Amino acid sequence: MTSNRKRRKDMSNNFELIDVTLRDGSNAVNYQFSVEDTENIVKGLEKGGIRWMEIGHGLGLGATERTAIKALHSDEEYIASARIAAKEMKIGCFFLHTIGDKSDIDKAIDCGLDFLRVGPNANMEEIRESGKYIEYAKSKGLIVHCCIRKAYAVTPDELARQAKVVQAYGTDAVIIMDSAGTLLPNQTKEYIYAMKDQMRGCTAMKVGYHAHDNLSLAVACSLAAVEAGADYIDSCLKGLGRSAGNAPTEILTAALKRIGYDKGDFLILQDIAEEYIGRKASESLESISLSFGYAGFHSAFYEMIEKAAKDYHLDPRALVLETCRRERLNLTEKMIGDVAKKMSGF
CATH class of the missing domain: 1.10.8 (Helicase, Ruva Protein; domain 3)
Known part of the structure; x- marks a missing residue:
């Protein structure tokens, strides 16, 4: 993957960390987070300085009702417990157009949802199908992110063209999801640069990055995304997430602190990770996960x-x-x- 784009650093401090422990991490614990877990983790993360949190079933709103994979609690119970625990933190959920419907969005809003993350795969058909849910969520007053899954399956320029289509639906941000943990730091930058180039002149449109750790590069790629100008970075306590997991929140905040970004108290976050995640983070970089990352x-x-x-x-x-x-x-x-x-x- 090569490009003649000019390399540039965006050293602003305006990006946000979005902790997705209670959503992506639920994949790693068989969707069995309790409402007590939810309350404790939300309180701990907010104490540690995290301002955005994604919660709920790993497959998004409606998954417990419409799939064979059942979470311990309903969407409404997870959102309500997080809402009670949070003081100012923004609470969000994931949404797949193949599972959820508009009634799920309505119920989530009634429970206090702040943002919705709609997740099509990286192809135009799915993006257009997801568009009606992006528009609907926006009409209901939610902050909406379009999280393009398996972004690595298309070139940076093709992904940027897809993001341009998403922009027309009114999404607030496009999140580049490296679902297989296959991107290298320089490749991560190319995707961010392509997206920023496509969105030039549209100051309202933001770009985010969601790493997986199959090549043990989730933190390095996240730092590269920040350097390239990303507005949102996803992470999980102890890296707890599907497959090889994600960028660990406590490690990422420490690394960011080293390069001048204060995005949380990594000592508090480390304590929260040890207390409430601990042995739940049992998935490791086994040989098969490494193959996933290498191959995409x-x-x-x-x-x-x-x-x-x-x-x-x-x-x-x-x-x-x-x-x-x-x-x-x-x-x-x-x-x-x-x-x-x-x-x-x-």
């Missing part, structure tokens, strides 16, 4: 990889690598099976 493979497809690898007696890591040479955005069981069959010589 989203862990949601892994069950299909496991099955095909077992059927054709293959190393699942090798199957991940070969599959991603062909496709990274929309994998199907048939596609993976065909790759496995060819690899095995059947």
Whole structure:
């Protein structure tokens, strides 16, 4: 990935950290955060200086009602408990157009939701389908972020074109989601630069970054995003999140402090992480997660990889690598099976 864009530093202090422990982290604890966990973590994060918090089911609003993956509590219970615990912190939830509907947004607003993060994959069809929910949430007075998942599956310029479409729906920010933890710091900057170039002249439109830690680069990439001018950076206590996890909030705030950004008290955040996350952060950078990061493979497809690898007696890591040479955005069981069959010589 190369570019002739002029490298530039944005050393303003206007960006915000958004802690997503209680949403992305719920993937790592089988969606079993309690309302007590929610209250304690929200209070602790706010004490530590964090001003934005994403909570709820890892798959977003409506997932407990409409999928087989049940969270311990309802969306309304999570939002209400966070709202009670928070003094000034902004509380948000995730939303997938394939799961949630407008009634979920209405119920969340009634419970005190401040912002909604709508998450299409990086293709125009999904972005346009998500647009009606962005417009609806904006009409209801919410701050809205469009979190483009699997952003690495398209070039920086193509992602910027997608963001231009999103802009027309009225979103307040576009979040670049490195869902597989595959981007390097210099590549992260290229995505931020492309987005900023596309949005030049639109001061209301902000850009954010959501890293995963498959290559142990989530903090480095987040710092690169800040240097390139990102307005929002996502993180989780102890890095607790899907697959290899995310940038650890307590480590990221310490690193930011080293380069002149005061975004929280990392000592308080470290204490909160130890007390309320502790052993919950059990997912580590195992060999298969490393393969995900190297190849740009989203862990949601892994069950299909496991099955095909077992059927054709293959190393699942090798199957991940070969599959991603062909496709990274929309994998199907048939596609993976065909790759496995060819690899095995059947």
